[in-house]
Amino acid sequence: MSDEVTRFLVEEMGFSVLAMEASASAGPAVDAYVRQGVGDAAGVLAGLGFWTWRTREVLGMIEWMRAYNRGRLEDQKVRFVGVDPQKCGGSLAVLGSFLRQVAPDREAGLLAPLRVLAEAHPGAHPDPRRRLVRDAEELLGFLRGHGPDAADALRHARILVRAADLVTGTRQHTNPERTVFAARDRYMAEAVGELLTDPSTKIALWAHNGHITKGRYGGAVPAMGQHLHARFGDAYYALGLLFGSGSFRVRRMWPGPWSRPGAGALGTHRIGPAHPGTVEARLATANPGDHVVDLRGAATAPTAVREWLGGRHHTRSFGAVVPRWTYRFHLSPVSPAEEYDGLAYVAVSTASRPLPAS
Incomplete structure (x- = not known):
């Protein structure tokens, strides 16, 4: 059903982005495949890190996006974006490559503490002192001094800051808005909002109903959809x-x-x-x-x-x-x-x- 709705939105309604509740780090590899044919569909799909998406149905969607884009001008192509800061191994790889070029002496010191983020689940390392968050913020601050060439690295460093916040946060709290679940939905909503700096952008967003709702899920956690509805009003359709x-x-x-x-x-x-x-x-x-x-x-x-x-x-x-x-x-x-x-x-x-x- 999601596949059919998305194809209709792209072909008939001018939608230009498919965003998924999937790894923001691995999203660029899928985007490179659907827009330029880099890599292979099954390989980039596996990189998203979620077994729920590693299916023949989603593979068919990715292959359809590639076929739709073939021969079109760049500004007419449909894009793919992941919005979840989890599963950030791709960001660590990009940042490692960048640091080896611009500051090889700093690579190990800046990235070593953060490698635990690659596969750690939200709340896996609760830490009130937020040391991983501070380490990620130190990396982000270091990269800010490297000019426009660091734009892509900065984007990946921001993903690590969000991932560190999730990994060190708590899964249980008397205030549900202070749990990792609330933080994750807030970060996913922010990632969607970042795509909408161009007012002509139209996004088809795939996620569980609990994240799509304009209310709360799990009893009291503000959903991604609640954040999007508050920010964009009726432009958000749940x-x-x-x-x-x-x-x-x-x-x-x-x-x-x-x-x-x-x-x-x-x-x-x-x-x-x-x-x-x-x-x-x-x-x-x-x-x-x-x-x-x-x-x-x-x-x-x-x-x-x-x-x-x-x-x-x-x-x-x-x-x-x-x-x-x-x-x-x-x-x-x-x-x-x-x-x-x-x-x-x-x-x-x-x-x-x-x-x-x-």
Whole structure:
């Protein structure tokens, strides 16, 4: 569904960027492939660092972008951008190459403390003193004195500052806005905003519904979409993706504090129709086939419809990870008209198809 919507936005609506909840460090390699044909599609896709994207479906999207760009003028080509500061090994490689050219004597001292950021998960090294953040900021300050030739290096250094903040932050706090989850969504929103310095830019943004929503997710974390809606108003259109029955790929985690990011068995799981009363069940009752509902037209809908769209309901919430055994009953509260501008419903979902390991 995301693929079809994006192709429509590019071909019919003049959209020029596909931004994804994926490594900001590795994004330039994908962009070089789709715009200039550098490298190969499967290789640059693997570099994004998220198993959720390493699928035949996303590979097809990347290859379509390359085919669309072939033969077009540079300013007519569609770009690819990653907006997540996680998985920043690519930035470390770029900065290492730059420092070896301009200050080889400083490379080891500036980068050695930061190499832990390459694969570390948010909250992996909680540190109230924020030593990694200070190390990243020292590198950023050093690069600022190297003029316009350091522009690309500066961009990667800023990614490291954000990554260091996530890695040293806390996953739990009495104020949800001070957790690494809130910081991650804020940084992703900032990355999207940086792309919009040119007012003609139009972005198709791929992320989990929890990040796309104009409200909060996980109970109280301000979502990326909330930041974007506050900054850009109705120019931001939040499209939630829901499904009825079918299958999906996911990691199943053991419950309790012994679970850790990246662990858990990865497999395909099947599920029947949504529970009565959920948003998915109501959509299926109204229209059992695939469809899209534009919620911005709710103001002119019948009273009963407006009241339902503005009320609190539940929707299934499957991400990259679900709890074992109980995931079938995993529901999240949502107010459809307040949190989304539109809902796309797929009656029968099929699991993504993983690419073979290289």
